[in-house]
Amino acid sequence: MSELRFEDVTVRYGTGRRAMKAVDGVSLTVPSGQVVGLVGESGSGKSTLARAAVGLAPVAAGRVLLDGKEANHRTAHHRTSGRAGRAVQMVFQDPYASLDPRMRVGDSVAEAIPRAAADGTGGRRAEVTRLFGLVGLDAGHVFARPAELSGGQRQRVALARALAGRPEVVIADEITSSLDVSVQGTVLNLVRDLQRQMRLGMLFISHNLAVVRYVSDVIAVMYLGRIVECGPAHEVLADPQHPYTRELLAAAPRRDGYAWETASEGDGTVTDVEPPDPHHVPAGCRFHPRCPVGPLVLSGRTDCLTLDPSSGAADRVHSTACHFAAGRPAASGAASGTVSGTASGAAT
Incomplete structure (x- = not known):
């Protein structure tokens, strides 16, 4: 088990x-053996962060580390233990696009199995069946091609292909968004069971808080390229500190104990405005x-217009990048920072 860390990426x-x-x-x-749910609307940078972790997006600054070593390279542990696969594997949003339509799905999975994990053709076939x-x-599905399978079946194949690489951390990028609602629950149950069974670290990405809260130990909220709130899932859901988090909760399907209304101090209409141009952030x-x-609702909050709220995020509950979030109790400051990472260096 390994810890995946993004440092000022x-x-x-x-x-x-x-x-x-x-x-x-x-x-x-992403702590070892835990699921970190990364949530935010489309265009917030979630998938780009995921792609950076597996070397598919260029990191202009900062580092992506797996147990202190560059995550984009095979770790020494994998080389010495015979687990010669990628330590970080990714499951993409569209399983049809991520699988070669000309290959049988069994061959696609076999292709990802490290050489040391299966001896000979018979060993690889047995591993694919497993x-x-x-x-x-x-087992009969191994001879099918992607077009012959349903969306849920294709996503299961994509999961099997990721697990074939013997990863220590799996990144699941919007893996239920292209599936029918009736299939989403089945895939989510599968993901949760596999993660617990194999004790994998997982970065689970979604725009839907109702999905993220079902599988996550920690929830991080992303907006316009930055983390704005991050903490233990039950705490973030029960007491969200950032207005954006509260808006996401208000838009999610309700569940007892986690219903959240738009903040009473405003009229809730400002969030209907389109997100800013990411080329020209406010x-x-x-x-x-x-x-x-x-400040567009409460005229006294002029700090929001000019001051970056990230500077004091570490001193606020859930490391929230908001000037008006509650302060962190002194007794819990150290513990909270180690569980979830921080929103320091991140503004809303």
């Missing part, structure tokens, strides 16, 4: 006036043009 696209930081100074920890059973697929708090309790 920045991913930049373009140059000059059209340059854009899709991820801007993000620090986040992996298919692990994700709830019949000064101060990045969320202030949409904030239902910000």
Whole structure:
């Protein structure tokens, strides 16, 4: 088991006036054997952060570390133990696009099995059958091509392919968003059971808090390329500190104990505004043009217009990047920081 850590990671696209930081100074920890749910609306930078972890997006600044070593390279532990696969594996949003349509799915999974994990053709076939059973697929499915399977079956194949690499951390990027609602619950149950059974670290990405809270130990909320709130899942859901987190909760399907209304201090209409252009992010708090309790609603909150709220995030509950979030109790400060990572270096 290994810890995945993002240290002040920045991913930049373009140059000059059209340059854009899709991820801007993000620090986040995925503890060994735990699930960190990363939530935010489309365009917030979640998938870009995931791709940076597996080397598919260029890291302009900062580091992605697995147990203190660069995560984009095979770790010494994998080399010496015969686990010669990638220590960090990713399951993509669209399973049809991530599988070769010309290959039988069994061959796609076999291709990802490290050489040391299976001896000869017979050993690889047995390993593929084992992996298919692990994700709830019949052995007969190994001869099918992606187009012959349902969306849920294809996503199970994608999971099996990720597990074939003998990972220590799995990144699941919106893996239920392309599935029918009736199938989503089955796949989520499978993911949760596999993670607990194999004690994998997992970064679970979604725009839907109702999905994230079902599987996560820790929840991190991302907005315009930065983490704005991060803490133990039950605490973030029961007592969200950032207005953006509260808006996400208000939009999610209700469940007893986690219903949350739009903040009473504002009228809740400002968040209907379109997100800002990521090429030209607002000064101060990045969320202030949409904030239902910000300066466009409450005229006295002028700090949001000019001051970056990330500077004092470490001193607030859930390391929240908001000037008006509650302060962190002195007794719990150290413990909370080690569980979830922080929103320091991240503004709203």
